[in-house]
Amino acid sequence: MGRLFYEGKIENTQWGEAGRIITNSDCDYAVEEALSKKALEPGYDYDVSQWTNIAGRDNFNVNGDANELQVATFGAEALRLAMTTQTANLAEAPFGIIRRMCSTCDPNMKEIFYRRLTPIPEGYDLLYNILHQRNDGGGNNRWNEDFHLYSTYEDAVNDENRWLCPNNSFNYGAPFYGECSPDGQRVRDQYSIFSWSPGPRAHVGYYIAKGEDEGLVKVDTHNIRGRDRANGMALESADGKTIYMTGHGRDIWNYDDDFNFKADEIVEADFTAVVKVGAQSTASPQSWSKSGLMVRTDLDPKSAHFSIYKTGAKWICTQGRRNNGEYSRSFSNCVENQPDVAWLKIEKRLDEYTTFYGMEGADGEITWTKHVSEDLPGIGDSSYVGLAVSSASYWQLETVFEDFEISQYYFPSAAPSISSAPTMLAPFTDINNLDLGRVSQSSAGSWDVTSSGADIWGSSDSFRFVNYTVSGDVTIEMKVDAFEGDPDHSGYLHSWAKAGLMMRDTMGKNAMHYSLFVTGTQGLANQWRECTGCNSGHSRTHSDNPRPVWLQVKKVGNVFTSYFKYDEEGAGWTQFGATKTMDFGSELSVGIAVTSHSWGRVATLSGTDFSIEENDVPARKLRA
Numbered sequence: 001m002g003r004l005f006y007e008g009k010i011e012n013t014q015w016g017e018a019g020r021i022i023t024n025s026d027c028d029y030a031v032e033e034a035l036s037k038k039a040l041e042p043g044y045d046y047d048v049s050q051w052t053n054i055a056g057r058d059n060f061n062v063n064g065d066a067n068e069l070q071v072a073t074f075g076a077e078a079l080r081l082a083m084t085t086q087t088a089n090l091a092e093a094p095f096g097i098i099r100r101m102c103s104t105c106d107p108n109m110k111e112i113f114y115r116r117l118t119p120i121p122e123g124y125d126l127l128y129n130i131l132h133q134r135n136d137g138g139g140n141n142r143w144n145e146d147f148h149l150y151s152t153y154e155d156a157v158n159d160e161n162r163w164l165c166p167n168n169s170f171n172y173g174a175p176f177y178g179e180c181s182p183d184g185q186r187v188r189d190q191y192s193i194f195s196w197s198p199g200p201r202a203h204v205g206y207y208i209a210k211g212e213d214e215g216l217v218k219v220d221t222h223n224i225r226g227r228d229r230a231n232g233m234a235l236e237s238a239d240g241k242t243i244y245m246t247g248h249g250r251d252i253w254n255y256d257d258d259f260n261f262k263a264d265e266i267v268e269a270d271f272t273a274v275v276k277v278g279a280q281s282t283a284s285p286q287s288w289s290k291s292g293l294m295v296r297t298d299l300d301p302k303s304a305h306f307s308i309y310k311t312g313a314k315w316i317c318t319q320g321r322r323n324n325g326e327y328s329r330s331f332s333n334c335v336e337n338q339p340d341v342a343w344l345k346i347e348k349r350l351d352e353y354t355t356f357y358g359m360e361g362a363d364g365e366i367t368w369t370k371h372v373s374e375d376l377p378g379i380g381d382s383s384y385v386g387l388a389v390s391s392a393s394y395w396q397l398e399t400v401f402e403d404f405e406i407s408q409y410y411f412p413s414a415a416p417s418i419s420s421a422p423t424m425l426a427p428f429t430d431i432n433n434l435d436l437g438r439v440s441q442s443s444a445g446s447w448d449v450t451s452s453g454a455d456i457w458g459s460s461d462s463f464r465f466v467n468y469t470v471s472g473d474v475t476i477e478m479k480v481d482a483f484e485g486d487p488d489h490s491g492y493l494h495s496w497a498k499a500g501l502m503m504r505d506t507m508g509k510n511a512m513h514y515s516l517f518v519t520g521t522q523g524l525a526n527q528w529r530e531c532t533g534c535n536s537g538h539s540r541t542h543s544d545n546p547r548p549v550w551l552q553v554k555k556v557g558n559v560f561t562s563y564f565k566y567d568e569e570g571a572g573w574t575q576f577g578a579t580k581t582m583d584f585g586s587e588l589s590v591g592i593a594v595t596s597h598s599w600g601r602v603a604t605l606s607g608t609d610f611s612i613e614e615n616d617v618p619a620r621k622l623r624a
Contacts, residue, residue: 050088051099051207054079055127057194060101060205071194072233075398076125076281078216078244079208083116086215087208089157095119096208097156098130100176102192103203109190112163112177113156118146128283128395130206131194134173143170143178151182153209195394216244222263224249226256226301232389232396234262239457240496240597243401245291247389252290252309252319253328256301261294263386265600270348272407273385276360277310277342278400286392287313291399293346294388295353297324297379304378306331307388308355308371310342312397318355318371323378331372343368346385351377364510364533405432405454405462406599428591432462432509447478449499450604453595456498456517456527457536460509463595465502470614471587476501477552478592478610479568483518483545486601494597495521499605501553502593503560505584508532512582514560515593516551520603524549526562526577539577548607553590558583 046053053060055073074082083096090096095116102110120126121140129137136142143149149163150156164184165171171179174191181187192199212218216235223230232247247260273293280291292309306320317334321327335357343358343366354373358366385406391397432454451464478501485493500517510533517525523541530537552563552573560580563573590612596603 046101046207048212050209050211052082052210052212054082054098054206054208055131055194056205057192057199058203059103060203071131072231072246072248073127073131073396074233074235075244075246075396076123076127077279077398077400078235079127080120080122080124081244082208082210082216083120087210089209092157092159097153099153099207099209101205101207102190102201104201105190105204106187108151108182109177109187111151113150113153114176115148115150115156115159116146117148123281125281125283127206130176131192132283134175134193136172143180149177149180214238219243219262220264221245222261222299224257224259224261224299224301226250226254227258229394230258230260230390232260234260234387240455241403241458243387243404244398245387245389245401246396246398247291247391248394248396249390249392251288251392252294252307252388252390253288255325255327257303257305257328257390258301259290259388259390261296261299261384261386261388263294263296263384265384266382267385267406267600268382270350271385272345272347273405274343274345274407275387275404276402277344278402279340280310280312280397280399282312282391282393282395282397284391284393284395285312287311289392289397290317290388290390291397291401292388293344293355294384294386295346295348295379296384296386299384300324304376304380306346306353306355306374306376306379308344308346308357309388310338310344312392314338314340316342316344316357316371320374320376322376331374335371348383351375351379353379403460428464428466429507429589430464431507432460445610446606446608447592447610448604448606449592449594450602451594451596452599452602453597454599455496455597456513456515456593456595457496459529459533459535461511461513461595462509463498463593465504465507465589465591465593467504467507467589467591468612469587470590470612472614473554473556474503474588474590475552475554475613476503476590476611477550477613478607479548479550480518480605480607481548482604482606483520483547484604484606485520486596486598486603489601492598492601493520493603494601495519497595497597497603498525498527499594499603500592501551501562502591503553503555503584504589505532505582507589512584514553514555514562514580514582516553516562516564516577517593518545518547518549518551518605520597521545524564524576528560528578528580528582530580530582537578541576555584555588 087096098114100112124140155161163180165180166186179186192201192204219234219236221234227250230249234245249259252259289312290309294307296305297303302325304321304324308318315334318331345356347354355371356368358368360366454462483499485491497520498517502515505512514528525540527538550565554561558581562577594605
């Protein structure tokens with residue numbers, strides 16, 4: 001065009017008009033060139049309080065790597081759970097809504113909303129069908145039966161202004177939109193196959209109507225990329241008990257490992273790590289896909305490690321690398337023909353590492369079988385401990401992990417522990433494998449209770465319990481002056497860390513209880529478990545957490561109630577939460593409970609005037 005102008009064959013006005021036509025008519029190359037000159041990139045600045053990115057490519061990649069073709073996405077089970085239990089407007093759209101954004105598509109194709117009409121079948125990977133396939137997902141993703149399309153979120157919620165398809169026929173060769181449009185005119189080449197480059201459309205993202213900090217929340221993982229496929233992500237449930245983790249990767253083998261690794265921090269003490277490996281799903285099942293526990297010197301692909309996996313062939317295998325840079329090895333024969341659900345465990349005691357696999361009985365108890373024990377000084381005194389997933393394939397593998405715990409272990413000291421005056425030891429119980437913490441009580445009646453722990457929630461708990469045995473009617477009270485995070489981790493305090501008063505049936509991790517807590521940022525929380533092994537219930541205030549606060553829990557007969565106040569000399573107690581009727585039997589344990597909701601980190605409750613009043617027995621102020 002410039003040459004024609006300089007040769008005098010077109011006027012300057014004609015040249016300018018041609019330039020405007022090119023740059024103002026969705027010419028992708030011209031748009032990207034203009035953006036790059038301003039150091040900008042195409043993308044979508046979405047509201048993270050309302051939407052969650054479930055898949056994306058190029059500049060919309062959920063992991064933020066615009067050059068990565070093996071994109072990380074929600075797995076099948078994570079998406080099914082999020083769409084049917086956690087998205088907004090479930091009353092109007094009970095099976096969820098997906099939003100597609102495409103910066104390189106035609107104007108009326110840049111934003112499309114998919115409303116699901118039927119439940120996503122268990123085991124069916126809807127995202128894989130949308131992102132990679134050109135069919136109806138084996139009859140599980142059919143237009144007008146399983147979904148409709150719309151131009152706006154409001155239309156999708158209210159089921160108004162459905163898109164139409166040419167000749168009332170959806171073209172499954174054009175995934176997600178089927179060459180349909182708002183008025184039924186055929187619109188071609190507005191789809192994106194994520195395994196193609198460019199796709200034909202690049203810069204595409206998919207979202208669901210759920211805030212990123214609600215329900216399933218993305219947590220950090222490490223892509224250990226020894227070769228060319230490692231990628232993945234992890235999503236944690238609100239109670240911290242379940243992790244939905246995906247992983248691409250060629251293998252954890254040879255000289256260079258290629259997989260997705262979730263390890264939050266370095267562990268420097270001896271430890272026991274346990275996890276339940278549950279459902280797995282992938283578009284390309286491989287016998288040597290691996291999901292399990294790993295102890296690793298560092299994040300280098302050649303690092304020494306010791307690991308136990310459940311493989312795609314349902315084998316349990318212990319593998320690793322004795323020293324950095326060595327070839328991988330199996331430390332024993334794999335155990336074949338294992339069930340779909342497997343419990344795995346690694347213990348470290350000095351330089352000795354031992355793996356176990358377990359079976360869970362009807363009573364919830366796990367019977368462990370030792371697999372391998374190895375002396376591995378090459379791993380070193382500190383290591384990363386976490387979860388590993390490798391699909392042994394181009395396609396991702398999703399694994400559902402439950403009850404992942406790391407409990408640090410300390411050999412008994414040769415000398416007795418010494419506490420500085422004026423503290424004294426108080427009776428306490430660690431429920432369910434704690435790793436860190438302490439309890440101190442002064443003669444003046446002040447308390448400091450420090451604990452780690454996974455949570456007090458779901459069907460089992462993990463916390464420190466300063467406990468006393470009582471019977472009959474009882475009232476417990478305490479003034480909470482402060483609830484603080486871990487000083488060794490910049491004061492980190494999880495929003496659902498909990499500390500306060502508890503009445504508990506037994507010391508079992510799944511025991512009945514009735515409690516009143518202060519929390520990290522979630523306000524006061526009244527929580528309970530009405531039967532052994534049942535899920536927890538709760539009531540809570542708004543997120544304000546003023547201190548000090550006085551807490552009170554009462555039991556009269558089998559009826560439990562909770563109260564609070566913010567002024568010692570004020571108008572009196574305010575009843576809060578739910579009144580519950582539960583039969584704890586003739587004796588129960590009452591006291592102070594603390595959980596950090598974060599393994600390897602602690603939280604500390606500081607308070608005074610902890611007292612127990614039983615029936616006609618005068619109140620006991622618990623102090624030295």
